[in-house]
Amino acid sequence: MSEKTVSIDIKKDLFGANEEAASKNAEVFKKHGIVAIDIMGSVGTGKTQLIEALCERLSEKYPILMIAGDLATRIDADRVGSHGVDTVQINTGTACHLDARMIRVAIDDTDISKYKVVFIENVGNLICPAGYSLGVGKKVVVVSVTEGPYMIRKHPLTIKRSDMVVINKIDLAEVLDFDVDALERDIREVDANLPVFKVSSKIGTGLDKLIEYLGL
């Protein structure tokens, strides 16, 4: 099992350079038939727990690489690594999002050809990661019933730039008196056709449907 840590010090992000790097990443993923997924969302929405739950169900079927983005620590990579998948932790220092060049560093640092699935957990932030292509097949935004009722209406751009939404921790909806259907309506207001999955990564609700949609 491989557990790497890469520290990144990029002071200036140029969107143009990012798009170019993203295209190169996309070529690499396509060449090797890799399903690559960028998982975005705020702090504490359960992105890591979702990836852990997916790895538990998929790691015997596919060789998986998990790339984790955080300002500091390798807590998330270690959590996912405990399920027997290879991990690269990217420590961004002060950067509030991953970009395509950071993913490029991670790709170059591994034998990418041996993986069939790459889960990328972006930095915990509902805003900035949505602005940067990584070259993945799908950008997923994870929201959670613990975030209060307004996160969709306040962040329509993040929803517009995502390919699908996971509403996580639905097992807590009742105790937090959270209206999941109202949240889904807010998503539909932004994009009527966006796929929405209601999930509890903790107890497993909704994961089979999500895995089927991802083609895994």
Added chain:
Amino acid sequence: MSEKTVSIDIKKDLFGANEEAASKNAEVFKKHGIVAIDIMGSVGTGKTQLIEALCERLSEKYPILMIAGDLATRIDADRVGSHGVDTVQINTGTACHLDARMIRVAIDDTDISKYKVVFIENVGNLICPAGYSLGVGKKVVVVSVTEGPYMIRKHPLTIKRSDMVVINKIDLAEVLDFDVDALERDIREVDANLPVFKVSSKIGTGLDKLIEYLGL
């Protein structure tokens, strides 16, 4: 009651220009004897609810202005405005934080001399707002038991750049099986002397102590 909305379109943030604007804001606040507080924190940590609870307790004693920063909507300003305080909503568009020049716009747009307390609710984001001075007396970071246990360890810089921490929603700690003391230990690891307040804005726990510390 005044309810304004300001839309900001600033493509490039220069830290130098920001520091200069922050100094000017600080002069204005000082000149008028205003206590100005920058309230930062991730999406759903209860920043608005905290400001509402503080306004409920303080709005008869002091004239208060609340400045809310969000990418879109004026949901937060309207929530706080319902407690009878004046509000300015700043819509940042795509910007992931408030900066001193945005606050300057809000100051110039009001008769700032008539207020004694200015609560600034920053954009919901645990990372970027910490990097920008607004010219306030205190930067407060609000974290919540709904964010999972790792938000302090992953974001030490935000803690270092804050003057105090509010751990919010402690009424939910038991049902979420969250260890508040462990979180406080993580904060102490980053800064042993940082004031930490354990609060439930919803039911009022810890607010008197917080208000006393703020000198209000």
